[in-house]
Amino acid sequence: DAGVIQSPRHEVTEMGQEVTLRCKPISGHNSLFWYRQTMMRGLELLIYFNNNVPIDDSGMPEDRFSAKMPNASFSTLKIQPSEPRDSAVYFCASTPGGVLPLHFGNGTRLTVT
Amino acid sequence: RKEVEQDPGPFNVPEGATVAFNCTYSNSASQSFFWYRQDCRKEPKLLMSVYSSGNEDGRFTAQLNRASQYISLLIRDSKLSDSATYLCVAQAKNAGNMLTFGGGTRLMVKP
Numbered sequence: 001d002a003g004v005i006q007s008p009r010h011e012v013t014e015m016g017q018e019v020t021l022r023c024k025p026i027s028g029h030n031s032l033f034w035y036r037q038t039m040m041r042g043l044e045l046l047i048y049f050n051n052n053v054p055i056d057d058s059g060m061p062e063d064r065f066s067a068k069m070p071n072a073s074f075s076t077l078k079i080q081p082s083e084p085r086d087s088a089v090y091f092c093a094s095t096p097g098g099v100l101p102l103h104f105g106n107g108t109r110l111t112v113t
Numbered sequence: 114r115k116e117v118e119q120d121p122g123p124f125n126v127p128e129g130a131t132v133a134f135n136c137t138y139s140n141s142a143s144q145s146f147f148w149y150r151q152d153c154r155k156e157p158k159l160l161m162s163v164y165s166s167g168n169e170d171g172r173f174t175a176q177l178n179r180a181s182q183y184i185s186l187l188i189r190d191s192k193l194s195d196s197a198t199y200l201c202v203a204q205a206k207n208a209g210n211m212l213t214f215g216g217g218t219r220l221m222v223k224p
Binding site: 042043044045048056091100101102104105106107109 | 115145147154155156157158159162200204211212214215216217
């Protein structure tokens with residue numbers, strides 16, 4: 001079975017550019033989570049969706065960050081404009097109805113120069 | 114202060130050694146606890162849940178102390194393949210059942 005699929009695996013961009021990260025959850029999983037991981041702050045929840053509806057976005061750091069889930073099989077996390085401090089690994093995870101465990105994707109390693 | 118705190122390590126141990134990690138949590142409403150394992154440049158994966166009575170899975174033993182608000186992970190007979198970062202996770206109803214991850218403890222098992 002395919003797991004959570006994220007793209008791209010790596011993204012290098014210059015500050016000020018728009019960055020779009022993509023995620024395809026496991027089929028049948030209706031809860032989707034976006035996390036960010038850095039050495040300084042560890043793994044932080046940015047936002048999560050249940051049945052394509054954003055439930056809690058209190059972890060989204062700034063208005064520069066936005067996330068959408070137009071359908072059950074696709075979500076995006078957008079950063080516009082990007083800044084060097086956004087450099088991190090961004091993970092998407094999904095679960096069936098919020099039931100653990102979380103299934104993480106391989107992550108997107110973002111570097112903003 | 115972080116909600117879930119761990120010693121970042123690294124813990125350097127020889128093969129065959131027994132090693133233990135502790136993790137403390139500050140939200141007294143936390144109900145469920147887990148240990149995740151994360152290999153270098155990989156995603157976290159569930160290692161085991163932590164039950165009130167303590168639980169064992171092969172060489173791994175997890176324990177919970179609610180009074181002192183800490184959980185532990187014991188690894189016996191360490192293998193080279195155990196080298197990874199171990200993330201402590203707490204889940205609380207008053208946090209919308211969301212998972213709060215600790216910063217992780219890095220373990221390096223040497224031959």
